[in-house]
Amino acid sequence: MPRRGLVAGPDLDNFQRRYFTPSEVAEHNQPEDLWVSYLGFVYNLTPLVEEFKGDLLLKPILEVAGQDISHWFDPQTRDIRKHIDPLTGCMRYRTPRGRFVHIPPPLPRSDWANDFGVPWWKGANYQVGRLSARTRNIRIINTLAMQEHTLQVGALESMWEILHRYLPYNAHAASYTWKYDGKNLNMDQTLEENGIRDEEEEFDYLNMDGKLHTPAILLYFNDDLTEL
Template sequence: MRYTKQQWYTPAEVAIHNTASDCWVSANGNVYNLTPWLEEQIRLCKCTKTCSCPTKNWFCNDCVEYCPCFKRGYVYCDAKRLAMTILMYAGKDLSYWFKDGNWVQQIHPITGSTVTYRKHGHGYRNPVVPSTRWRPFEPWWRGDKYVVGKATAKTRPIRITNTLTGSTVTLEVCSEETIYEIMMRYLPHNSHLMSYTWRYMGKSLCLKKTLEENGILDERDRFNDVALAENMHIPAILLYYDDDLTEDPPRDECFCGDVTCKINKPAACYKSTST
């Protein structure tokens, strides 16, 4: 079996990356990993600051001594303003910040000029009023430098039932994913997928097509129209064991979870086992 990299992400998968050391956001249909961008922004801060908290990290909130930016009345350090703004919205969708691929703009009430609308301020690199501190700003949302995948427009539940063992797993998948990509999500529950035939209503599924293209419709909107619960009926895909005696190639991760095993990497633990 050929393992592929995940292409589509659900909002729940993006939401778990909500820390300074692991910061993901979604915007304009893409998912961005802004962790290296945050680190680069923090290096721009030249303020002298002594942190008294034990963690000694830039994102701690219990510092006793603050940099001069705090003494001037700023909520955040001026050099860290943009980074802290992104960190506040880590794991969330930021599409409403943009319009037609550019930052939403407004008429500044003081200067009367058209500027980008940023709720928490512009930062020291792009001041609103004319200043010698102005520096070019590299938009993180342009290009593929920080893109890790695509954000789904709609998620849907799907049940996968193994007719051999009788086990059933309910997954939240992206509506744009093909059956093969859904198989990658189901892989932790059954590592010997190629020995099974995937069927729905007695018909074999095409692995290169989505659920909708295979005739597995999402009827939750119809349930809502007649005041029924969305989870009243979840379509089920049935897996039939073929007994073809095939074996999957070794994976790069161990299945046993033993720490010493992961360090030594014995060949026996890295062979796929059937369920």
Template sequence: MDAPSKQITTSNRHSSGWYTASEVALHCVPSDCWLTLLGLVYDVTSLLPLNPPYLAEPMLLRAGGDVSHWFEPRSKDVRLVQDPKLQILRAFTPQGRFIHIPPQGPISDWDNGYLLPWWLDDQYVIGRLSPKTRFVCIKNVLLANEVIIEVPSEETMKEILERYLPINSHARSYSWEAVVSDECGEFVRVDMDKSLAENGITDDSDLYSSMGMAADHVVPCIHVYYDDDLTIA
């Protein structure tokens, strides 16, 4: 189907642990700072006020974005480069020294009272960045409205429903149906414990891209039909 004009990008944390780059990008201010690193999503908001502003600044410059190029993929530790003047290895800090990177010499405001640097500390990891996302249209047949949501391809329909709840708080009282690849164009009820692909809802975005069309120009549509009102808004 042709894509409806209204697109929604969610910004809350998700029980699935999967995130899209678009929603990570929404967390880009000092009071709400997320970063992606080697496929993981970090919430470093709590670190920023505990450290000098000049150490937080490089991370804020990349807030809502990716810093994988600062790190070694194998060790997941900071990349080391040769200092041309001192002829020693030092941390790769293209935007300046950042939190938990030690100084090269004595300094009064250096705090080394942490057990692990933030990039190796699981307490800051909130999930994973989806390497493949999909756009899906959800049409409320009762109200005759529809929205497009970008979702990680790894999520189940039940987890996609959670993303839809801020738009329709009674979504759990609806039946979810879609056209699947082996049902001759007819809408059938989807298995909420399976992903879009596992339900036979094909992803043709690569085909559209090869034809010069935007990936979200044509998207699969899920129809939600009202059953009863057993949920509480």
């Protein structure tokens, strides 16, 4: 069935998210759906797990499914941390949880294949986006249906990205005018750029619960017959 498409903005059917929150990463914590984050980026390691299914070297990766593993890495080299092996006196990767996929064995072995190319943690093949270093909650109120939803979003996400998060609650979200404090929002800008300040630090300073005041964005239906 042909679609009219959006009145404005990106093609949300093929929209690519830039940011993911830690709680979103944590939801992908199963072998058949395994994400991790490290050094500010989010990675989908599900294809790696499928490729090495049944291999004992997957165990350390399976144990950290849905978690941030930045502590595994040297932030300057972006490589796995290294140390001097007390048994061999040689520089080796430091793997407290045990050796994992693409980490060479401590001693030469004839059964270890090193023809895999770039180790999984060095390439961008599994990268799906950035990790939101700072998140905040907002309320989105549909003034037509009088429905309200609270979303956790990344502080650097544009309004289009926030709209994309909201689509499960309202598939026609792009058919609404988004407003805050009586003003139309610029959908290409972030919350802060639209004048919706993050006051969490101020609430912390005053020893007040920030949840007492969550900014509310109002949605007004345009009746433009947009279909997503």
